[in-house]
Amino acid sequence: MHRPAARSLLIALATLSAPSALALDVAGPAPTASTAATVALPSPQQVFAIPPAMRDMLRTQVINRGYSREQHLQALVEMIFDRHGMDLQYDADATLTVSEIWQQRRANCLAFTLMFVALAREAGIQARVQEVGQVVSWYQDQDQGLVYTVGHVNAGVGFGGRFATVDLDRNVLYDRRGPQPISQARALAHFYNNRGAERMASGDLAGARTFFSAALVQDSSFAATWNNLGVLENRSGDTGAARRALETALRLDGRQDAALNNASTLYRTLGMTAQAQSLEQRLRSVQREDPFTQYMLGAQAERAGQLDDAIRYYRQAVRLYDTAHQFHFGLARVYFLAGQLTRADRELLRAQELGGASQQARYQSKLDSLARWRAQQQARR
Structure with missing residues (x-):
């Protein structure tokens, strides 16, 4: 995804959550030597905290301009993307806190959403984090590239009792249910889950476990994290724990493609052929109706x-x-x-x-x- 010009931002901020559908690695690499003690786990307050210099820019470029709420919203967009403001750059791997975004001037879509909501609220704009179950997003040419993902989040802004969705991606298609408001705890679960997925992708299994645990503290019903934890346990060599985590994911969301695929793969490695076939049949049924x-x-x-x-x-x-x-x-x-x-x-x-x-x-x-x-x-x- 490229960074759009501020003027192209749609009031209709689609943010793709980082991997919540990791695939099971049956062989499983050896765990790394890192320990959870080395992980810098931001507190919920630190995730959303606006640093003083960022608040000063917000006050100067947005709040003190005396605009209507709609004009404040446009001024906020300009502050974020304009070269005279933050000049924010898109980085798919940057699941950062608001303070880290300010320091590094980069963010992925999830981090951008959390920052946008924090800044909007500071500017007196009613804002919330929203979640979409499934999306398809087209990048570059719609005839060529597309991404299918789950765990999509975006921002909603309220005016006169009605909410509009602010979408960073012009080419995103939501499922029929569309964006639904979520709690701060659920938003934080997305954040910690993303950080955990990034850690696991880099081979830091202990660090990933710390973040997945933090995600489940925020929202123990977040099926995506249970799925990722199942992948982690399998890679760590604990197939029993992997099975329990994946079965928990399926109890919470029996139609999640990743958990169905991962659990059936694990069942086959454990010799549970009938159970694997049952899940594979369910997966085919889900996909036919998706x-x-x-x-x-x-x-x-x-x-x-x-x-x-x-x-x-x-x-x-x-x-x-x-x-x-x-x-x-x-x-x-x-x-x-x-x-x-x-x-x-x-x-x-x-x-x-x-x-x-x-x-x-x-x-x-x-x-x-x-x-x-x-x-x-x-x-x-």
């Missing part, structure tokens, strides 16, 4: 040139979530590649209808290109 998974499978098939499979997956995604313009656009692409031009035209029109003003020009360009291609083909006959 429009995002179907879309991802369609995109994979499209890239592999397997157009019939891509059409089938995209059609299923559209059936499950028929108001997602991106899904109709994907289906239009593969219809076009398969030579089914009438159907491609129909899906492009539907994508244009659903995309709204921000997508009108893009989809009109696609429609015009399709019309020119048709004219060229007819001229050659």
Whole structure:
């Protein structure tokens, strides 16, 4: 994700939580020599604390300008991204506290959300952290790159009793439930979970355990952390603890893809074939009824040139979530590649209808290109 200019920020801040769906490593690397005592675990107060110099900038560039709340919001965005303000840079690995963001001028999406909410509240703007169960996010060209993730969080800002979602990513598609407000404890669970995932990815298993434990202290019902803890226990060689953690994740969220996959893999290594098959069957059932998974499978098939499979997956995604313009656009692409031009035209029109003003020009360009291609083909006959 690139850092957007302040003027492009949508009032509709999508933040992708760092890995909450880590895959089980059956072989498991040897634990590192690091110990939990070496881990600097920020307290909840330290996560959100605004340093004095940052508060001074906020007062000068936002609070003291005497604007309305809406103008304060725009001034806050400018302060964060403008070169005369913080000039914040995006860094996918920077799950930082607010103070660390100020010092380093970088943040990932989760850290940005926590900082944004803290600063907005300081400026008198009603703000909250929100969570979305599933998202698909497109990066670079929507025809090429996309990311599917769980544990998505963003910010909501309130005006006159109504909340708008401030979204850093123009190209994010939420699940049907959309953003839901979460408690500060749940937001902190996301933070500590991310830090733990980063530690585990670097091989620091003891440090990861410290952060996962902190996440569960904040919210013991956070299934994503139980899944990650199961991966950690397995990598540490304790398959019994791994099984208990993964089974806890599934009790909390029986439809979580990562936990279903990880638990079934573990069951097979333990010789629990029947239990593994049962979870695998459940996983297939969940994926068949998940429009995002179907879309991802369609995109994979499209890239592999397997157009019939891509059409089938995209059609299923559209059936499950028929108001997602991106899904109709994907289906239009593969219809076009398969030579089914009438159907491609129909899906492009539907994508244009659903995309709204921000997508009108893009989809009109696609429609015009399709019309020119048709004219060229007819001229050659």
